[in-house]
Amino acid sequence: MLGLNRKDTTLLIAVAILTMFAPIILNPFPVDSAMAQFNAGYPDLMQRFVIFGIFAIGFNILFGLTGYLSFGHAAFLGVGSYSAVWMFKLLSMNVLPAILLAVLISGVFALVIGYVSLRRSGIYFSILTLAFAQMSFNLAYSVLTPITNGETGLQLSLDDPRILDGAGSAGSLPVTNLFGLEMRATETVNLGPWSWDFSAGYYVCALIMLAAFYLSVRIFRSPFGLMLRAVKSNQQRLNYTGLNSRPYTLAAFVISGMYAGLAGGLLASMDPLAGAERMQWTASGEVVLMTILGGAGTLIGPVLGAGFIKYFENIFSKINDNVLHTWFAVLPDGIEDFLVTIVHPFVGKGWHLTLGLMFMLVVIFLPGGLVEGGQRIGRLFRRRKGKQTDAEADASKTPAE
Amino acid sequence: MGILEVKGVNKRFGGLQALGDVNLSVTENTCHAIIGPNGAGKSTLLNCLVGKLIPDSGSVMFDGQSVLGRKPFEINQMGISRVFQTPEIFADLSVLENVLIPCFAKRDGAFRMHAVEQVSSEAELRDMALHMLEDVNMADKRDHHAGTMSRGDKRRLEMAMCLVQKPKLLLLDEPTAGMARADTNNTIDLLKKIRDRRDITMCIIEHDMNVVFSMAERITVLAQGTPLVEDTPDNIKGHPKVREAYLGEAQV
Numbered sequence: 001m002l003g004l005n006r007k008d009t010t011l012l013i014a015v016a017i018l019t020m021f022a023p024i025i026l027n028p029f030p031v032d033s034a035m036a037q038f039n040a041g042y043p044d045l046m047q048r049f050v051i052f053g054i055f056a057i058g059f060n061i062l063f064g065l066t067g068y069l070s071f072g073h074a075a076f077l078g079v080g081s082y083s084a085v086w087m088f089k090l091l092s093m094n095v096l097p098a099i100l101l102a103v104l105i106s107g108v109f110a111l112v113i114g115y116v117s118l119r120r121s122g123i124y125f126s127i128l129t130l131a132f133a134q135m136s137f138n139l140a141y142s143v144l145t146p147i148t149n150g151e152t153g154l155q156l157s158l159d160d161p162r163i164l165d166g167a168g169s170a171g172s173l174p175v176t177n178l179f180g181l182e183m184r185a186t187e188t189v190n191l192g193p194w195s196w197d198f199s200a201g202y203y204v205c206a207l208i209m210l211a212a213f214y215l216s217v218r219i220f221r222s223p224f225g226l227m228l229r230a231v232k233s234n235q236q237r238l239n240y241t242g243l244n245s246r247p248y249t250l251a252a253f254v255i256s257g258m259y260a261g262l263a264g265g266l267l268a269s270m271d272p273l274a275g276a277e278r279m280q281w282t283a284s285g286e287v288v289l290m291t292i293l294g295g296a297g298t299l300i301g302p303v304l305g306a307g308f309i310k311y312f313e314n315i316f317s318k319i320n321d322n323v324l325h326t327w328f329a330v331l332p333d334g335i336e337d338f339l340v341t342i343v344h345p346f347v348g349k350g351w352h353l354t355l356g357l358m359f360m361l362v363v364i365f366l367p368g369g370l371v372e373g374g375q376r377i378g379r380l381f382r383r384r385k386g387k388q389t390d391a392e393a394d395a396s397k398t399p400a401e
Numbered sequence: 402m403g404i405l406e407v408k409g410v411n412k413r414f415g416g417l418q419a420l421g422d423v424n425l426s427v428t429e430n431t432c433h434a435i436i437g438p439n440g441a442g443k444s445t446l447l448n449c450l451v452g453k454l455i456p457d458s459g460s461v462m463f464d465g466q467s468v469l470g471r472k473p474f475e476i477n478q479m480g481i482s483r484v485f486q487t488p489e490i491f492a493d494l495s496v497l498e499n500v501l502i503p504c505f506a507k508r509d510g511a512f513r514m515h516a517v518e519q520v521s522s523e524a525e526l527r528d529m530a531l532h533m534l535e536d537v538n539m540a541d542k543r544d545h546h547a548g549t550m551s552r553g554d555k556r557r558l559e560m561a562m563c564l565v566q567k568p569k570l571l572l573l574d575e576p577t578a579g580m581a582r583a584d585t586n587n588t589i590d591l592l593k594k595i596r597d598r599r600d601i602t603m604c605i606i607e608h609d610m611n612v613v614f615s616m617a618e619r620i621t622v623l624a625q626g627t628p629l630v631e632d633t634p635d636n637i638k639g640h641p642k643v644r645e646a647y648l649g650e651a652q653v
């Protein structure tokens with residue numbers, strides 16, 4: 001279907017179902033239950049899942065396929081956000097032109113940065129991209145204040161010209177929309193003890209992520225994708241086979257930069273402000289972690305990694321000592337305090353510690369990321385069933401799965 | 402005038418004169434062997450032909466055009482393919498994909514942005530690659546991970562990758578080195594079959610004298626970066642200078 005083989009089609013359908021039902025799937029616990037704090041079905045969190053999923057999918061086209069590790073992709077995320085906010089200020093609150101401009105401008109940025117950075121490979125390439133991103137961050141923070149509004153960040157204001165739909169917004173700041181459908185519009189459905197939020201903004205992001213995911217599957221299976229994998233495997237051989245690796249890697253860089261710009265544009269479309277910190281090196285590092293944690297070079301890995309990290313960031317960070325005490329309340333006081341003390345460093349503000357440990361475990365025991373974990377479990381099940389032999393299971397592990 | 406004309410090529414590495422005034426002329430659709438002891442500069446000479454190294458002086462003409470200053474991919478697109486002394490393959494890809502890549506290079510040139518088409522729908526190129534794999538007896542290994550194969554298989558794969566491009570000039574750097582006996586025989590049979598088609602020029606570096614004498618029409622003997630003699634196999638066999646410089650060492 002859609003020009004994909006059976007396996008990829010199945011994957012695409014599975015991802016489509018999961019994203020479409022995410023508001024329900026991510027809120028499995030009744031609102032009043034003790035577990036409710038593990039619910040992740042809030043519109044703004046779900047939007048982040050899919051937006052950072054897009055960011056990671058694009059990053060994976062560069063890093064997963066060619067092996068070129070960029071440490072500066074947050075620059076494109078930031079450029080996308082600034083472009084989108086400018087579109088809201090100057091043209092219209094419709095998200096479509098904003099997103100298009102975000103993709104376009106970040107593509108131009110990626111072309112320039114990629115052209116220079118790709119003159120080197122390996123660690124030197126990474127350092128060059130990092131340098132460019134830090135330069136962009138500092139420019140946005142200080143020198144380019146007229147464009148970026150420096151420290152405060154770029155925001156909407158009441159006297160924005162907004163030539164297409166500026167007239168109707170007297171007195172209050174307008175909200176982003178897609179041809180009239182407000183991004184913040186949310187339908188809450190209560191069913192028994194459960195409550196689910198269906199947000200317009202989330203569904204716009206989710207549909208765009210599905211399209212972005214589909215495109216990445218096509219790229220993975222295309223001759224272009226094959227060349228990118230060849231770059232990673234043996235760039236020298238590729239050159240002696242008559243192929244010019246430079247434009248291939250540059251195209252991959254620009255495409256992944258545009259994915260980042262799309263993600264940045266969507267962030268601004270959900271919440272119309274853009275700040276320089278979005279371009280900082282920690283943000284660039286985050287997408288590297290997402291991709292590796294999920295499984296670099298796999299189709300679905302980056303999305304999993306992005307969801308995983310965003311979940312930790314938002315859910316684990318909210319577990320404070322009070323919450324811990326309620327969990328362990330049934331235990332005798334001494335043991336309760338002891339357990340709270342032990343768990344304390346790993347939750348709340350310490351969520352980075354848990355994430356760091358998980359990352360280490362994954363990299364050491366599952367070099368292929370969460371996807372490899374899933375494959376191993378799958379193989380275990382198949383072996384249990386006794387239908388399939390080991391050899392068959394291994395044969396299904398073709399490269400770039 | 403040969404299809405390949407090397408004139409007065411010099412290459413120094415620091416104090417070492419790796420190539421000193423090398424002249425070489427290879428006639429179209431023949432097999433030309435380059436022999437000489439280890440360190441004679443044979444691989445260095447090939448490196449100068451494919452753009453891996455740039456000679457300090459001299460000229461290299463292929464098919465009437467200079468190759469000097471051109472990038473490796475441009476030289477390949479001119480029609481020169483090379484099998485390296487240590488196999489250079491795409492170790493992370495499948496065997497079939499390894500052979501498909503040169504097919505794309507041949508059909509689409511050095512770069513084409515084919516990001517939406519799918520590899521699986523390129524039936525013509527897949528057929529071409531599969532036929533090539535049959536020619537080197539590797540069709541049954543088409544889905545294998547190239548990096549996990551034996552050294553002999555890797556070499557045969559690399560040869561298939563070069564041959565499928567139908568190059569005008571095929572450079573082979575010790576194609577049987579490190580191969581098991583059976584693999585060597587298969588490889589030689591394959592190379593002879595290709596030579597007998599007479600539609601490709603071959604330049605082969607080889608230590609196995611049986612292979613050299615049975616394959617090559619002309620032989621150049623290189624010692625310490627300089628060609629000693631260039632002649633037919635029969636004349637080379639009896640040549641005193643050659644015995645002294647090379648055959649004595651190789652114990653034919």
Ligand SMILES: Nc1ncnc2c1ncn2[C@@H]1O[C@H](COP(=O)(O)OP(=O)(O)O)[C@@H](O)[C@H]1O
Pocket residue numbers: 414417419437438439440441442443444445446
């Ligand atoms: N890139 C290089 N840098 C320095 N010295 C080199 C390089 N390549 C080859 N050499 C030296 O040049 C000489 C010829 O090497 P080579 O062409 O590999 O010999 P062979 O005839 O065995 O293939 C050797 O002494 C080798 O050490």
Ligand SMILES: [Mg+2]
Pocket residue numbers: 443444445486574
């Ligand atoms: Mg050599």
